[in-house]
Amino acid sequence: MSEAAYPANVVIVDHPLVQHKLSRLRDAATSTAGFRRLAREISLLLAYEATRDLKLEDVEIETPLERITGKHLSGKKLCFVSILRAGNGILDGMLDLVPSARVGHIGLFRDPATLRPVEYYCKLPDDIEARDCIVVDPMLATGHSAVAAIDSLKRVGAGTIIFVCLLAAPEGVACLAAAHPDVKIITCAVDRELDDHGYIRPGLGDAGDRLFGTK
Numbered sequence: 487m488s489e490a491a492y493p494a495n496v497v498i499v500d501h502p503l504v505q506h507k508l509s510r511l512r513d514a515a516t517s518t519a520g521f522r523r524l525a526r527e528i529s530l531l532l533a534y535e536a537t538r539d540l541k542l543e544d545v546e547i548e549t550p551l552e553r554i555t556g557k558h559l560s561g562k563k564l565c566f567v568s569i570l571r572a573g574n575g576i577l578d579g580m581l582d583l584v585p586s587a588r589v590g591h592i593g594l595f596r597d598p599a600t601l602r603p604v605e606y607y608c609k610l611p612d613d614i615e616a617r618d619c620i621v622v623d624p625m626l627a628t629g630h631s632a633v634a635a636i637d638s639l640k641r642v643g644a645g646t647i648i649f650v651c652l653l654a655a656p657e658g659v660a661c662l663a664a665a666h667p668d669v670k671i672i673t674c675a676v677d678r679e680l681d682d683h684g685y686i687r688p689g690l691g692d693a694g695d696r697l698f699g700t701k
């Protein structure tokens with residue numbers, strides 16, 4: 487997928503720090519501890535991009551020297567939604583930047599034979615319909631997991647939804663954009679292709695296993 491062919495709702499974060507950290511995440515020699523730390527650091531930078539359209543309103547502030555009109559956040563409150571388990575590797579960095587956000591968890595694993603997601607857990611804030619959601623998962627491969635998670639959020643009436651990942655495959659971008667054209671997709675890169683096992687190539691391997699050291 488050439489850059490010109492991306493759907494309009496795709497944002498590639500080309501900041502030098504993000505691209506540098508992404509290369510270190512891709513490197514097979516990066517340790518579990520290093521991978522986890524890098525995922526957290528890069529997520530904080532992605533959170534900066536994902537929150538750039540938050541609404542502001544005027545607020546009166548007394549500085550030590552004078553009274554001014556400043557700005558503070560207004561509008562809908564935020565909820566981060568982590569697609570378990572690898573989403574938790576992104577969640578921590580996001581919460582570093584927005585510690586007051588509520589958090590939902592949707593547990594999905596990909597059936598290795600069908601590459602279809604199987605839901606095993608869902609816990610969302612009671613007031614989800616009053617919140618905008620940032621859904622986090624490091625990998626957008628076929629796109630089926632992201633579509634299933636966003637289907638669940640829309641069923642319970644979530645507000646605006648943004649999807650944040652580290653890496654996407656062209657197939658995943660196309661699938662998510664077709665199912666949910668209203669959802670902005672923020673990623674560090676769109677890689678070449680999916681392989682026959684549904685892995686992103688060149689990719690970074692299995693994000694969950696690299697984050698948690700399970701293989």
Ligand SMILES: O=P(O)(O)OC[C@H]1O[C@H](OP(=O)(O)OP(=O)(O)O)[C@H](O)[C@@H]1O
Pocket residue numbers: 569570571572573594595596597601603623624625626627628629630631632658684693694695
């Ligand atoms: O776009 P898709 O083809 O649906 O694939 C992407 C999904 O695969 C990975 O999770 P995995 O199923 O390996 O579960 P894990 O997070 O528990 O490791 C990844 O974290 C996504 O959730």
Ligand SMILES: O=c1cc[nH]c(=O)[nH]1
Pocket residue numbers: 625627684685686687689690691692693694
């Ligand atoms: O490349 C991939 C695809 C799905 N899930 C991963 O962790 N990596």
Ligand SMILES: [Mg+2]
Pocket residue numbers: 572692693694695
């Ligand atoms: Mg995994």
